[in-house]
Amino acid sequence: MRASQEIQGLAARRASFRAPWPARGGLLWTLAALGVAALVLLPVMSVVVIAFRPTENIWPHLIATTLPRYLTNTGILALVAGLLAGAVGTGAAWLTAMYRFPLSRSLEWLLLMPLAIPAYVGAYAVVDFLDYAGPVQQAMRAAMGWTSAQDYWFPQVRSRSAAIVVFAAALYPYVYLLARAAFREQPGGGYEVARSLGLGPFALFGRVGMPLARPAIAAGIAIVMMETVSDFGVVDYFGVQTLTTGIFTTWLESGNAGGAAQIACVILAVMLGLVAVEKRARRHARFAQSARQSRPVEKRRLARAPGAVATLLCAIPVAVGFVLPFGVILGHASDNPGAWVSAGLARALLHTLATGGGAALLTVLAAFALVYGIRLTGRRLPAVVLPATSIGYAAPGAVLAVGILIPLAALDHRVADAIEAVTGRDPGLILTGTAAAIVLAYVVRFFAIAQGAADAAFGRVPPSFAMAARSLGRRPGGVLRDLYLPLLRGSVGTALLLVFVDCVKELPATLLLRPFNYDTLATRVHEKASLENLGDAAPPAILVMAVGLVAVLVLARMHMRAPGPGPERRA
Numbered sequence: 001m002r003a004s005q006e007i008q009g010l011a012a013r014r015a016s017f018r019a020p021w022p023a024r025g026g027l028l029w030t031l032a033a034l035g036v037a038a039l040v041l042l043p044v045m046s047v048v049v050i051a052f053r054p055t056e057n058i059w060p061h062l063i064a065t066t067l068p069r070y071l072t073n074t075g076i077l078a079l080v081a082g083l084l085a086g087a088v089g090t091g092a093a094w095l096t097a098m099y100r101f102p103l104s105r106s107l108e109w110l111l112l113m114p115l116a117i118p119a120y121v122g123a124y125a126v127v128d129f130l131d132y133a134g135p136v137q138q139a140m141r142a143a144m145g146w147t148s149a150q151d152y153w154f155p156q157v158r159s160r161s162a163a164i165v166v167f168a169a170a171l172y173p174y175v176y177l178l179a180r181a182a183f184r185e186q187p188g189g190g191y192e193v194a195r196s197l198g199l200g201p202f203a204l205f206g207r208v209g210m211p212l213a214r215p216a217i218a219a220g221i222a223i224v225m226m227e228t229v230s231d232f233g234v235v236d237y238f239g240v241q242t243l244t245t246g247i248f249t250t251w252l253e254s255g256n257a258g259g260a261a262q263i264a265c266v267i268l269a270v271m272l273g274l275v276a277v278e279k280r281a282r283r284h285a286r287f288a289q290s291a292r293q294s295r296p297v298e299k300r301r302l303a304r305a306p307g308a309v310a311t312l313l314c315a316i317p318v319a320v321g322f323v324l325p326f327g328v329i330l331g332h333a334s335d336n337p338g339a340w341v342s343a344g345l346a347r348a349l350l351h352t353l354a355t356g357g358g359a360a361l362l363t364v365l366a367a368f369a370l371v372y373g374i375r376l377t378g379r380r381l382p383a384v385v386l387p388a389t390s391i392g393y394a395a396p397g398a399v400l401a402v403g404i405l406i407p408l409a410a411l412d413h414r415v416a417d418a419i420e421a422v423t424g425r426d427p428g429l430i431l432t433g434t435a436a437a438i439v440l441a442y443v444v445r446f447f448a449i450a451q452g453a454a455d456a457a458f459g460r461v462p463p464s465f466a467m468a469a470r471s472l473g474r475r476p477g478g479v480l481r482d483l484y485l486p487l488l489r490g491s492v493g494t495a496l497l498l499v500f501v502d503c504v505k506e507l508p509a510t511l512l513l514r515p516f517n518y519d520t521l522a523t524r525v526h527e528k529a530s531l532e533n534l535g536d537a538a539p540p541a542i543l544v545m546a547v548g549l550v551a552v553l554v555l556a557r558m559h560m561r562a563p564g565p566g567p568e569r570r571a
Contacts, residue, residue, distance in 0.1 A: 029476050033373025033385070036366045040389045040447050043403035043440075044268070047395075050406055051265040054258020058250075062259060066246060070263070073160065074229055074242040074270070081167035082225040088168060088317050089175025090217050094205055095314055097183035100299045101307035107314045109556040112173050114321030116548030118505045118522070119170040120233025121541050124529045125325035126166055127237070128332075130157045158238045167228050169321035174227075175220030182216035183209060222278035226271055230396030232508040233526055243267045244508060247398045251512075257406055264399040271394040329534070329541045336535035345539055348524040352543075355435050355510075355520060356503035359442035364495045366443065367450035368488075371458055372480055386455060393448035397509030400441050405513055408432055408440075433515055441509040446502045450495045457491035458484070494554065501551040504544055 095101070096108050114122075130136050137154060146152050156162070186209070199207065210217075232244045241249075243263055251260035302310055339345065374385055392400065412431045419427045431437060461484060469479045485492075507522045514523060521540040528537035 029369070029373035030377050031373075033370040036370040036373075037385050037389050039366075040392055040444050042407075043400050043444050044391055044395055045403075046407050047261050047264050047268065047399060047403035050258060050261035050402065054256075054261065056256055056258060058254075058256055058259040059262050062250075062262065066241070066249075067263070067266070069241055070243045070246045071266070073235075073240055074244075077160065077164060077167065077235070077240070077242065078225040078228045078270075078274075081164045081171070081228045082221040084164065084168035085172040085224045086175050086217060086221040089172040089177075089220060090179045090210075090213075092172070092314050092317060093176050093180035093183055094209060095310045097180050098209075098299060099307075099310060100301040101310040103311050103315075107311070107318065110318045110322075111176055111314060112552050112556050113318060113549075114170050115173045115555070116545050116552045117170060117322055117325050118233070118507075118544060118548070119166060119227075119231055120237065120507060120526065120529075121329065121545065122170050122321065122325040123163070123166045123234040123237045124525075124534060124537065124541070125328035126162065127157050128328050128534055129324060130154075160238070160240050163234050163238045163240050165320075166234055167224070167231070169317060171224040171227050172317055172321065174223045175217060178216040178220040179213055182213035186212050219278045222274050226274045226278075226394065229267060229270055229274070230398075230508070232396075232398060232511070237529065243270070244396060244398050247402065248508075248512070251402070257402065261402050261406075264402045267399050268395055271396070272391075275391075275394045326545060329538050329545070332534045333538035333542050336538060339536045339539045342536070342539075344519065344524065348519040348521050348540055349543065351435070351518060352504055352520040352522075355438050355442065356500050359439045359446075359503050360496050360500040362439065363443045363447055363499050364450045364454075364492060367447060367495070368454045368492070371451060371454040372476075372484070375458060376476060386451065389451055390448035392444040393446065395445070397441065397445055397506055398512060400444055401509045401512035404437055404441050404444070405432065408437055432513075435515065435518065437513040438510055438520075441513055442499075442503045442506065445506065445509060446499045449498050449502065453491050453495035453498070454488075457488045461487055497551055497554060501547055504547050 092107075092111050096104055096111070128134055132149060132154075140146065140152065140154075144152070229242075230244065231242075232248070234240075235242045235245055236248075243266055246263045247260045247267075250256050250263060301307075333339070370389065371386070395403075409429075409432050412429050412433070415430060416427055419425070465483060466479055469483045474482060504520075505522060507526055510520055510523050511526070514520070519527070521544050524540045525537045525544065528534070528540075
């Protein structure tokens, strides 16, 4: 980032935080914004309160028995998966950003495709493909004449190592996106100087490219680690005991909500540490350049043999992270066409559209209201409130479920008792007996996505526009309706899509908060796959992946709009 651009950006951010009209006019908006912030923060705060005031304190028992195993497995999974995803994503980003080789243009966006595949769907596909009854071992037995598992050795498929591979294959695009953007933003002159000094391709990467892109790579690895820590579907299917599975075991099997909250606090502490690492990495993501316009990095065309190797290296993560799970699930869906017309699938689809769509709409509305209301207050409040409301994304779904269900159930009983005392009729559980708890969890969980989109969108509109509208007699609501909404229509649509996709894929919170006999596409996939019934799990998995593909295609289109490199050169 150029120094002049950095200064201009800082000035713009400061100006955007200034209230363009007296605070009196935006008082209601500010109060609404603070209410939204409180709603987002309450579940996380309730987890801490429940953890420190449990009905039965089993913390010493957890420390002496299961907690060390949970921490060890979680730490190994997060660290190794993060490093593996970092290596794959960084390598693919370097090759596609610096070189031209066969299929490089297609691989630039194909490398994003694993984002459409939930990690738990990838786990089901890997087990089905590699297990004893899968096509790989069947082909080995047919080719070698083996008759049973005693005749040969094959790695254990359902293991911690396999879970690491699944996580890395599903999550490396986070590193790829950030690293590729960092490589493309670097000035091409630095690489030309390094080549003139005799640096080869590997030295060029290690001594020039990698140091400049290290903050972006570290941020991507931190995101991968956060997603790994928060996962439930993969580790549950592979039988790996982590902190997230510990919440389910302690709460559902042992019936101890306080112990589950204590484990949730441990997860929250781990996630906040990873968020701090990610924020610190992004803080240092700057490049010092001259004030003159610098040339972009020029892609160099690889010769035939190196180009074939580069194509193969970039195709492997696409094959493992997208082609394999999509092909396996599509094959099961084709072999079981009757599953497409089952009543359970139709209900799950309707429930998913209702909860995901409703949550996406509420999340985006709340996020834009919060950002708009906070911006009316001046300079200080945004710097405090906006980062605080992002904590929900750092809290896994299982953690939020603990913080939502317990206080919400208590409130539900009080409301039901009050209604029965007045009317004489028991209304039942209004909040926890419906999908309201799921929608609330989605709003809190993915509020940071919508909030970030809203903050960036408002920041692109010059404050002078709002001042001009205000001088023409528009009140804050009119300014938002007549000025901001037409300008921010694209950002609103993108935020709605991204939040909806994440809601569709969310599994732990939905499993813990859903009412009886209330399935979504994600829970139906998990339920059928847990029973080794991939035939019935395939149709809802296909629908989940289809929704993800739409979001990935939108992301790829935005990604490809970045300014391209200069003319290619043959290496």
